[in-house]
Amino acid sequence: MDYLPVAWRLRDQLALIVGGGEIALRKARLLARAGARLRVVSPEVEAELDALAVQSGGEVIVARYIAEHLHGVTLAIGATDDMSVNQQLHQDALHVGVPVNVVDNPPLCTFIFPAIVDRDPLLISISSGGASPVLARWARSKIETLLPTRLGELASLMGRFRKPLAAKLPQIGARRLFWEGLLDGALMETVLAGRTADAEQLLQAAVDDADVETLSRGEVYLVGAGPGDPDLMTFRALRLLQKADVVLYDRLVGAGILELARRDADLVYVGKARDQHVVPQEDINNLLVHYARQGKKVCRLKGGDPFIFGRGGEELDSVVEAGIPFQVVPGVTAAAGCAAYAGIPLTHRDHAQSVRFVTGHRKDKSVDLPWASLITPGETLVFYMGLVSLSQICQGLLGAGMDPNMPAAMVSRGTLADQQVLMGSLTTLPDIIAKAEVAAPSLLIIGTVVTLHPRYRWFG
Ligand code: SAH
Numbered sequence: 001m002d003y004l005p006v007a008w009r010l011r012d013q014l015a016l017i018v019g020g021g022e023i024a025l026r027k028a029r030l031l032a033r034a035g036a037r038l039r040v041v042s043p044e045v046e047a048e049l050d051a052l053a054v055q056s057g058g059e060v061i062v063a064r065y066i067a068e069h070l071h072g073v074t075l076a077i078g079a080t081d082d083m084s085v086n087q088q089l090h091q092d093a094l095h096v097g098v099p100v101n102v103v104d105n106p107p108l109c110t111f112i113f114p115a116i117v118d119r120d121p122l123l124i125s126i127s128s129g130g131a132s133p134v135l136a137r138w139a140r141s142k143i144e145t146l147l148p149t150r151l152g153e154l155a156s157l158m159g160r161f162r163k164p165l166a167a168k169l170p171q172i173g174a175r176r177l178f179w180e181g182l183l184d185g186a187l188m189e190t191v192l193a194g195r196t197a198d199a200e201q202l203l204q205a206a207v208d209d210a211d212v213e214t215l216s217r218g219e220v221y222l223v224g225a226g227p228g229d230p231d232l233m234t235f236r237a238l239r240l241l242q243k244a245d246v247v248l249y250d251r252l253v254g255a256g257i258l259e260l261a262r263r264d265a266d267l268v269y270v271g272k273a274r275d276q277h278v279v280p281q282e283d284i285n286n287l288l289v290h291y292a293r294q295g296k297k298v299c300r301l302k303g304g305d306p307f308i309f310g311r312g313g314e315e316l317d318s319v320v321e322a323g324i325p326f327q328v329v330p331g332v333t334a335a336a337g338c339a340a341y342a343g344i345p346l347t348h349r350d351h352a353q354s355v356r357f358v359t360g361h362r363k364d365k366s367v368d369l370p371w372a373s374l375i376t377p378g379e380t381l382v383f384y385m386g387l388v389s390l391s392q393i394c395q396g397l398l399g400a401g402m403d404p405n406m407p408a409a410m411v412s413r414g415t416l417a418d419q420q421v422l423m424g425s426l427t428t429l430p431d432i433i434a435k436a437e438v439a440a441p442s443l444l445i446i447g448t449v450v451t452l453h454p455r456y457r458w459f460g
Pocket of ligand 1: 304310334413416441444
């Protein structure tokens with residue numbers, strides 16, 4: 001990031017504009033709108049610019065620019081077609097530490113003017129850091145069409161109710177939820193329809209009825225985030241994630257997903273790479289209660305689906321016992337995500353009539369599975385957490401009489417950009433995996449459906 005976007009309060013500040021023509025006038029209008037007092041310096045000054053400077057409470061100095069004109073100013077604009085003057089202004093401004101902008105000359109600027117989508121008091125600034133003003137304008141026109149013109153009225157209205165609401169709801173978190181609830185509801189529509197008086201009444205009634213108890217109540221959301229690709233989150237998962245004050249996540253939750261949380265949310269890493277539980281399970285359960293008891297909305301993000309090999313049940317126990325309200329949001333489980341992105345249908349009328357999800361990792365780390373019961377004709381087996389015990393799984397199935405040529409695939413980092421699919425059979429896959437570098441997490445699929453991978457492959 002070469003430029004930091006900020007919103008600069010200029011009311012009653014003195015702004016120097018060097019130049020007296022059309023370009024200077026354009027900048028003067030913008031600065032005057034922000035309430036700045038203008039000091040215009042130029043041997044010749046257009047009448048409109050002259051009037052604007054006076055009206056702003058500033059002054060017009062009909063002269064060539066000299067360094068003294070920088071005295072007492074908050075910022076300086078170079079808008080002359082005389083390069084030596086612009087250059088001089090730039091140097092002088094740097095010398096005294098005044099931010100300077102020379103129009104259309106990025107090397108001589110310490111700040112730039114972004115394109116603005118103006119729904120005053122709601123303002124959106126867009127800049128490409130000088131890389132492509134055309135692209136910035138394009139983005140601006142897109143955003144212009146997205147944001148209703150009356151949004152400014154809505155912002156003003158909300159601004160007027162800030163104080164009364166703060167008196168009613170002292171907790172900032174409760175106020176945020178109050179506003180979010182209103183924006184999702186009738187208020188937005190009423191303002192956009194131009195019914196300002198109705199909107200005002202509606203808002204007044206909502207403030208009168210605002211219930212601190214409900215709004216500042218702690219809640220827990222146990223949310224399935226899917227196998228990795230953020231696109232696979234559900235709408236509800238996204239909504240609750242954006243509502244949360246605290247987000248507890250572990251290694252299975254992709255970075256792209258965490259970026260969707262609120263900027264001001266606390267992101268708490270609770271670990272959980274295999275065998276490296278940074279925070280013991282019991283503590284995670286208690287953490288949920290701990291934060292919720294502080295009146296926070298707590299989102300526990302789980303990879304895949306929370307109720308499929310996700311200990312979702314265990315995590316809820318303490319929450320249930322503490323009587324804290326909660327929701328559970330299903331997610332795309334790894335088997336579904338990996339199967340789709342690897343082009344391996346888990347069932348198929350020519351291959352499999354059932355599918356079984358099995359964990360390759362028991363609480364006591366053994367792989368003691370009922371092998372004989374896993375050998376069902378026409379069934380696809382999906383092993384979660386099966387990478388480490390791959391050989392034992394294959395041995396177990398072979399020992400119970402499964403066809404040694406039964407196709408098997410390992411899908412590593414399914415649905416993510418670096419997804420890998422390694423194919424083999426019950427007999428060959430362990431060797432293939434031992435020789436390859438397979439990154440976690442990875443999922444083992446066993447069954448003749450695996451042969452469909454080359455046909456339905458579309459990703460990676
Ligand atoms: N609740 C999760 C599973 C948690 S168990 C779900 O429903 O998907 C963790 C195991 O899930 C990993 O060991 C791996 O086998 C599997 N897994 C999760 N995400 C995966 C991914 N993106 N690619 C491959 N396997 C994945």
